[in-house]
Amino acid sequence: MKIVLLGSGNVATHLAKALKSKGEDLVQVYSQNLDNAVSLAQLIGARAIDDLTDVEQHAALYIISVKDDAIGTVAASLKNVSGLVVHTSGTTDINVLASQVKKAGVFYPLQTFSKSKDVSFDNIPLCIEANESDQLTVLNGLATKLSNQVYELDGEKRKVLHLAAVFACNFPNHLYALANKILNQNGLDFEIIRPLIAETADKVMGNLPENVQTGPAVRGDESTLNKHLSMLNDMPELHNIYQILSNSIKLMQK
Amino acid sequence: MKIVLLGSGNVATHLAKALKSKGEDLVQVYSQNLDNAVSLAQLIGARAIDDLTDVEQHAALYIISVKDDAIGTVAASLKNVSGLVVHTSGTTDINVLASQVKKAGVFYPLQTFSKSKDVSFDNIPLCIEANESDQLTVLNGLATKLSNQVYELDGEKRKVLHLAAVFACNFPNHLYALANKILNQNGLDFEIIRPLIAETADKVMGNLPENVQTGPAVRGDESTLNKHLSMLNDMPELHNIYQILSNSIKLMQK
Structure with a gap:
């Protein structure tokens, strides 16, 4: 699956490594800070960008893993993509995405991540949600590749x-x-x-x-x-x- | 070393098992509640008693592992023993013992114990204190048999x-x-x-x-x-x- 990662913080970094290790094709890493984008992109063999207008338009999945209050802004730049757009936030409503993109979802790993410590995704509960049942199936397929604990949870429960x-x-x-x-x-x-x-x-x-x-x-x-x-x-x-x-x-x- | 154990709660139970596994000779287990004394005594091949006047007078070590506010009362019954008397409390001053017995000490395992779960003593910090340096040596010898982490701490630090x-x-x-x-x-x-x-x-x-x-x-x-x-x-x-x-x-x- 062709994936674009928007964000380069702790969650983005650990998720990117886990996806890469399962053979997923991460094509781009976006960060406001180009140095951060480059560091993570190099780690997973992706291209680094720091301008949202450079985002590849034909990926299958866009993972927005930025601060909660920046999710909406990033999503606004993905209005024309046909792929599924998810965020990784515990508290942000799916509608912050669904109001701007066609296919919206949530991919929330319930774990505490720090730069200094590797974690195995096998036992990390992954909470998923999507605005279309087809997309939920896609997310479920990806989540079960990464973890043994996948939960379909609505926004309230999340x-x-x-x-x-x-x-x-x-x-x-x-x-x-x-x-x-x-x-x-x-x-x-x-x-x-x-x-x-x-x-x-x-x-x-x-x-x-x-x-x-x-x-x-x-x-x-x-x-x-x-x-x-x-x-x-x-x-x-x-x-x-x-x-x-x-x-x-x-x-x-x- | 001939040891009398006074108490049958979580700390007493886990400590007794650990001492037994290191070949120490636990001769008696005292509890106000005879059933509790019997259960623990059977586990470690000791004799159960529920009367403080029945305490064996010639043991080398008396371990008082009861509720903090009962330590003084139990110690009062050990006025005539020549062995070392220790408690296992984090907060009780050594003087609660030293005011009543000749040789007083503290043997405080810094861990949380529950009936339902075994723990290995190897990595449990044992904090020891004694009112005579000879007795500190004795306690140190016993503590290092049980754990790799032995700390000589005064009462304030404990x-x-x-x-x-x-x-x-x-x-x-x-x-x-x-x-x-x-x-x-x-x-x-x-x-x-x-x-x-x-x-x-x-x-x-x-x-x-x-x-x-x-x-x-x-x-x-x-x-x-x-x-x-x-x-x-x-x-x-x-x-x-x-x-x-x-x-x-x-x-x-x-």
């Missing part, structure tokens, strides 16, 4: 999933960062806490999190909760977070 | 570590539970989000969390933040948590 992902990924990572802040202020290294983080995530691979909650809040151990809060007296932001999350843990047990 | 562990383990697990609540209310299964949780934890095994933060807050994507907040309008508790953690993420970038 948005819920994206919201849940903030709770399951972005917020936990920030709490790791706050833990590191506490450790650093006391001359302790993040290294010491890594096994705990790994086990905490591993524990919910076979259990539901509400069934394996541990710690002072779920035990109703007020003495430890109070000690911890007093240790955070000079860090009001962390004090507040500690209190609110502990209360939320207690609330869930009721 | 308490800091325990506090950081709440941020790195208990709170992330609760956020997984909130994610599941959001998913369930919309007919989605927790299964879909497990690969994301696994990758989020895996990413900080080789990086510092503040360097790999992703999501709308760190991108300053106010449009998505507002959409998410409006989706949480009928869940004020989650709305509050979303706002506070998003603000905290933004604050850390400054």
Whole structure:
């Protein structure tokens, strides 16, 4: 399948590599920043462009993987293509595309991507949607080549999933960062806490999190909760977070 | 080494199994609840007791692994033993023991334990402390048999570590539970989000969390933040948590 990739960020990069590894034909990479377009294009043997008027008009698939608020602008330049145009966003409605192009879809990989770390697409849930059933079949074919977990989800469910992902990924990572802040202020290294983080995530691979909650809040151990809060007296932001999350843990047990 | 174990909860159980597997001689298991004492004692070939006056007086090591507020009471029954008495608590001062027994110590495994899941002690950080240097040597010997990561930490640092562990383990697990609540209310299964949780934890095994933060807050994507907040309008508790953690993420970038 002849594919044009519009975007060169983390999602675009990881997706491009995965598609290339499955033998897909990525013909162009567009980025506002030509250097970024060139770096990614070289990696996958595509042509780099930084002008939307240079986009190849006869590809089968256009993947828009740019910041959410730029999706509409990029889509506007694809008004005349006959191929399927998809975005990779968790929160953006399919209509942002469907209002501008004939064949619109969504190809949302539910994963956290960073430049520094390769991920295998095999187990990444791919959430797909399309405005025509034929196009859904096309997307499903491509998605199942990449991943064992393909979900056909409408826009409402996809948005819920994206919201849940903030709770399951972005917020936990920030709490790791706050833990590191506490450790650093006391001359302790993040290294010491890594096994705990790994086990905490591993524990919910076979259990539901509400069934394996541990710690002072779920035990109703007020003495430890109070000690911890007093240790955070000079860090009001962390004090507040500690209190609110502990209360939320207690609330869930009721 | 002849060991008496006082306690039969998650920490006691996992520690007992690990000690047994290294050939240590666990002679007694005490629990207020005889059934619990018997279950664990049978597992490791020890004798079960539910009366503190029946505790064997000539063991080399007494491990108190009970709720924090019960440690003092259990220690009071060990006033006449000549062996080393340790607790396994992250927050309890060594003096709770040292005020009552001759040889006092701490043997704190920094990990989250649940009945349903076995863990290998090899990579569990063991934090040790003792009121005599000879006893520290004894504890170090035992700890290095069990784990590759042994830390000699004073009480202040251990308490800091325990506090950081709440941020790195208990709170992330609760956020997984909130994610599941959001998913369930919309007919989605927790299964879909497990690969994301696994990758989020895996990413900080080789990086510092503040360097790999992703999501709308760190991108300053106010449009998505507002959409998410409006989706949480009928869940004020989650709305509050979303706002506070998003603000905290933004604050850390400054």
